[in-house]
Amino acid sequence: MAWVFLTEDRVYKLKKPVVYPHRDCYLLRDREVLCREEVHLNRRLAPEIYLGVVALRLDGQGRLAISDEGEVVDCLVVMKRLPEPLMLDVAVSAGRVSKARVSRVAGMLADFYRGLEPVEVTAASYVDRFKGELDRNREMLVDPQFGLASGAVSPMLDRLARLLEEEPGLLGDRADQGHIVEGHGDLRPEHVCLLEPPAVIDCLEFSRRLRLVDPFDELSFLGLECERLGAAWIGEQMINECAQALENRPSGRLLAFYTAARACLRARLSLAHLLEPAPRKPEKWQPQAREYLALALRACRELG
Incomplete structure (x- = not known):
């Protein structure tokens, strides 16, 4: 773009x-x-x-x-x-990320979220947003042309959809309790720089709706991407330290849902590249979608 x-x-x-x-x-x-x-x-x-x-x-x-x-x-x-070696994705790949640096990023993000005013979002509209995304994910992920609809994918999507129907309060309570803010919208390792102080770039400037998030949805997304790079500990530390700083610790089931939903979305967006008239690196997108689906399945198991 x-x-x-x-x-x-x-x-x-x-x-x-x-x-x-x-x-x-x-x-x-x-x-x-x-x-x-x-x-x-x-x-x-x-x-x-x-x-x-x-x-x-x-x-x-x-x-x-x-x-x-x-x-x-x-x-x-x-x-x-920005110095490329200090971008979080590059530093993770090179094995040069310390707990102290992650702690400084967590502190900056906690201060950021603490300073944001809650956005009025009804519980129903917040839940409906996830339902809509899950429907769009299903349409793409089970499309036979992509060959990804293994026996586990449809049941996983069913489980996520069923949770929203049977336990709307799991997400809806976050809206009712005033935890939805205008955040970053695209919190990925390639957007985090381990400077002193840290910097986070490339928020979603073109869509306020996509920036209206639960901070722990964004943090789960960052954790998902770090896990895909082989550093799951970063997301865990980030969430733990932000939860302590914000005096707000979501349940493990909510974090698992956020992670699974984000992973399905990333799988869908990976496959969407193949629908472009002249996709770049077409060989990349199906394997990447499979990686995300594997992470989604792992997170979904924590839903019980």
């Missing part, structure tokens, strides 16, 4: 003029609004990284330039370039 240009110490992000069901960037004015929203929102967790928005112009010779003169043809988000 964007082109990213890297220099030695800067990153420039140019949003593509595309239209998706969840986002319309066809007009320049819409891209500019999203650029400014991206900077505003991401400064919550990376205030020193997001430098602002600049105009891309045509100079007198008809060349593209970042300057104060010439016709404006687009706009760019400008960021400081």
Whole structure:
């Protein structure tokens, strides 16, 4: 959804003029609004990284330039370039993540969530959101063209759907108790930088609905992705420390549901790449979907 240009110490992000069901960037004015929203929102967790928005112009010779003169043809988000070895996914793969660094990230996230005002969301609408996602997941995951509908997938999806019907309070109580906030929306290891202080980038600027989350849903997602990289301990430590700092510890069953639901969503999004007219790395997506489904099945076993 964007082109990213890297220099030695800067990153420039140019949003593509595309239209998706969840986002319309066809007009320049819409891209500019999203650029400014991206900077505003991401400064919550990376205030020193997001430098602002600049105009891309045509100079007198008809060349593209970042300057104060010439016709404006687009706009760019400008960021400081982060050190790749300190990105959490890279550091995990290299075995260079310490408990102390994870603790600092957990502390920053706990402070972030503690400072957010609860968003009014009814229990019914919160549960319905998950029901809708599960329906979309099922449609994709059991599609015969992907060859993933093993004997375990449909029963797992049935179990998640049945939980929402039989125990709506498991999720609904989170909304009723005021635990839904406007969070990050895409809390993955590749968005976490182990700087001092840490920084978290690339929140979902284009959809407030997707940013309305239970903090422990986001933290479960981060834990899921760390587990896929072979570092399940990171998610466990993060959740434990945030629960203590926030004085709010969700049940293990709720965390298991969040993890399974996120894993199914990630499996679906992996397969969705294969529906593109010219998918990049087509050999990647089915194995990746299988990885997520295996993690979803593991989490689902904890539901009892």
